[in-house]
Amino acid sequence: MTDIWTRLKSHRQAQGATRIADLFDADPDRARAFCTQADGLVFDWSKTAIDAGARDLLVELAEGADVAGRREAMFTGERINETEGRAVLHTALRNLRGSVVVDGQDVMPAVRETHDRMADFARDVRSGAFTGQGGAITDVVNIGIGGSDLGPYMAVLALAPYHDGPRCHFVSNVDGADIADTLKGLDPATTLVIVASKTFTTIETMTNARTARDWMGRVVTDPAAQFVALSSATGKTAEFGIDPARVFGFEDWVGGRYSVWGPIGLSLMLAIGDERFDEFLAGAAAMDAHFRAAPLVENLPVLLALVGIWHHQICGYPTRALLPYDNRLLRLPAYLQQLEMESNGKRVAMDGSDLDLPSGPVVWGEPGTNGQHAFYQLIHQGTTPVPCEFILAAKGHEDDLAHHHVLLAANCLAQSEALMRGRSLEEARALMRAKGLEGAELDRQARHRVFPGNRPSTTLLIEKLTPFTLGQIVALYEHRVFVEGVILGLNSFDQWGVELGKELALKVEPLLKGEGAPGHDPSTEHLAALFRRMRG
Numbered sequence: 001m002t003d004i005w006t007r008l009k010s011h012r013q014a015q016g017a018t019r020i021a022d023l024f025d026a027d028p029d030r031a032r033a034f035c036t037q038a039d040g041l042v043f044d045w046s047k048t049a050i051d052a053g054a055r056d057l058l059v060e061l062a063e064g065a066d067v068a069g070r071r072e073a074m075f076t077g078e079r080i081n082e083t084e085g086r087a088v089l090h091t092a093l094r095n096l097r098g099s100v101v102v103d104g105q106d107v108m109p110a111v112r113e114t115h116d117r118m119a120d121f122a123r124d125v126r127s128g129a130f131t132g133q134g135g136a137i138t139d140v141v142n143i144g145i146g147g148s149d150l151g152p153y154m155a156v157l158a159l160a161p162y163h164d165g166p167r168c169h170f171v172s173n174v175d176g177a178d179i180a181d182t183l184k185g186l187d188p189a190t191t192l193v194i195v196a197s198k199t200f201t202t203i204e205t206m207t208n209a210r211t212a213r214d215w216m217g218r219v220v221t222d223p224a225a226q227f228v229a230l231s232s233a234t235g236k237t238a239e240f241g242i243d244p245a246r247v248f249g250f251e252d253w254v255g256g257r258y259s260v261w262g263p264i265g266l267s268l269m270l271a272i273g274d275e276r277f278d279e280f281l282a283g284a285a286a287m288d289a290h291f292r293a294a295p296l297v298e299n300l301p302v303l304l305a306l307v308g309i310w311h312h313q314i315c316g317y318p319t320r321a322l323l324p325y326d327n328r329l330l331r332l333p334a335y336l337q338q339l340e341m342e343s344n345g346k347r348v349a350m351d352g353s354d355l356d357l358p359s360g361p362v363v364w365g366e367p368g369t370n371g372q373h374a375f376y377q378l379i380h381q382g383t384t385p386v387p388c389e390f391i392l393a394a395k396g397h398e399d400d401l402a403h404h405h406v407l408l409a410a411n412c413l414a415q416s417e418a419l420m421r422g423r424s425l426e427e428a429r430a431l432m433r434a435k436g437l438e439g440a441e442l443d444r445q446a447r448h449r450v451f452p453g454n455r456p457s458t459t460l461l462i463e464k465l466t467p468f469t470l471g472q473i474v475a476l477y478e479h480r481v482f483v484e485g486v487i488l489g490l491n492s493f494d495q496w497g498v499e500l501g502k503e504l505a506l507k508v509e510p511l512l513k514g515e516g517a518p519g520h521d522p523s524t525e526h527l528a529a530l531f532r533r534m535r536g
């Protein structure tokens with residue numbers, strides 16, 4: 001561990017019993033000084049234990065890790081995904097007028113060509129120029145998993161007020177319940193199926209795609225004519241029978257969990273139209289420009305990363321809750337869970353050595369106010385602090401329901417205040433006394449009503465959730481994860497940890513059918529035998 005990590009840990013220790021609330025007394029300007037604004041986004045990080053000293057050390061940490069240099073290497077197409085030998089250029093997908101050279105070739109003409117083909121196709125579907133075998137397309141089913149599902153699903157839900165295209169549905173799980181429930185009620189003759197898979201080999205997606213093709217083939221004569229493929233593996237899409245005119249490809253320098261900006265975003269484009277989709281890209285491009293140019297101490301992705309590092313690697317809090325106070329951001333926690341945990345859940349550093357720090361944290365969450373009535377109990381009174389990351393829009397879309405929105409916002413701000421302030425034993429005792437309790441019973445009851453407080457949170461405030469601001473937010477988190485990875489010295493762009501389970505599933509499947517060769521561990525073989533017996 002380098003000197004800067006030791007100094008950060010010592011700084012944390014030296015804070016001793018200082019509480020977050022005390023920092024506001026010590027610095028009357030703290031609410032403003034630890035609230036950073038850029039391009040209409042407000043990131044309040046004042047309700048954390050990061051003081052001026054910690055902030056300076058954290059910025060020094062980012063400087064020492066050469067965040068600025070790695071950032072340029074990413075934007076300019078260097079092969080920073082060293083374990084797969086790939087460039088990392090999802091940012092190119094949203095900078096359509098730019099130019100990026102990889103291996104001596106500008107990749108942008110091909111990116112623009114695919115984007116324009118997608119836009120033409122989306123316009124044709126939305127206008128009715130492209131039809132199913134039973135008429136205009138009424139429903140779109142996106143079949144994909146992981147990054148080929150979470151991004152478009154999250155964004156389609158988030159931007160519901162902008163939908164004016166066909167209804168979009170998402171199937172991801174190999175559990176037949178997923179596709180059965182989704183297809184129930186849809187008309188195969190007016191449904192468009194999108195098979196979204198970078199590799200076009202993912203077993204869940206290919207199984208669901210074949211099931212959808214069979215479902216459609218029972219009603220229409222040419223099911224493949226209502227199929228679209230989003231993939232880097234054009235040979236495999238042809239084998240599946242999809243016309244190359246409806247295949248939208250992308251390069252290996254777009255990682256699955258970073259792919260919503262290109263072809264994988266087709267369902268979103270179909271739902272909201274290509275112009276709105278371009279606003280989504282423009283929001284992300286604005287965040288890219290900010291990330292690339294702003295000094296580290298004013299740089300939103302860098303600050304989010306430093307707050308994350310402070311909470312997880314320095315303070316030792318094991319998880320982080322993402323709490324959007326926006327019901328349409330229902331899938332954002334799941335999306336960011338993949339982004340963070342698949343990117344930074346690693347135990348080996350880029351150079352092959354063991355990581356000498358904890359890897360990225362567990363990320364979880366749920367929109368407010370629902371979470372308040374489920375797990376906030378633990379957040380307020382559990383024994384392990386959970387840093388909370390609130391997201392709030394100043395305006396909702398339901399102008400006639402403005403009172404709902406103010407109530408929603410009041411809850412969001414109240415939670416971060418309650419987390420920081422808490423309720424002392426004295427305050428709890430006064431409360432119980434007012435209810436008529438006294439003596440030992442008053443003491444006993446009061447203790448249950450104490451909130452320790454001093455629990456950190458941040459708040460990201462935006463004006464309104466639009467395609468543009470959603471693009472900003474998603475790109476903000478992408479770059480945050482990148483900066484965290486650079487600081488930890490790992491490769492955020494591979495995902496070798498998902499391989500072993502996939503390989504073994506292929507060997508366990510025959511075992512469940514009673515065909516498998518032995519060689520599994522005794523517990524797995526025992527469970528497989530019980531499974532077979534229960535199936536009769």
Ligand SMILES: O=P(O)(O)OC[C@H]1O[C@](O)(CO)[C@@H](O)[C@@H]1O
Binds near residue numbers: 146
């Ligand atoms: O798009 P594909 O190739 O089907 O992969 C889907 C997902 O599977 C993963 O490779 C993990 O299993 C993710 O990284 C990816 O987003």
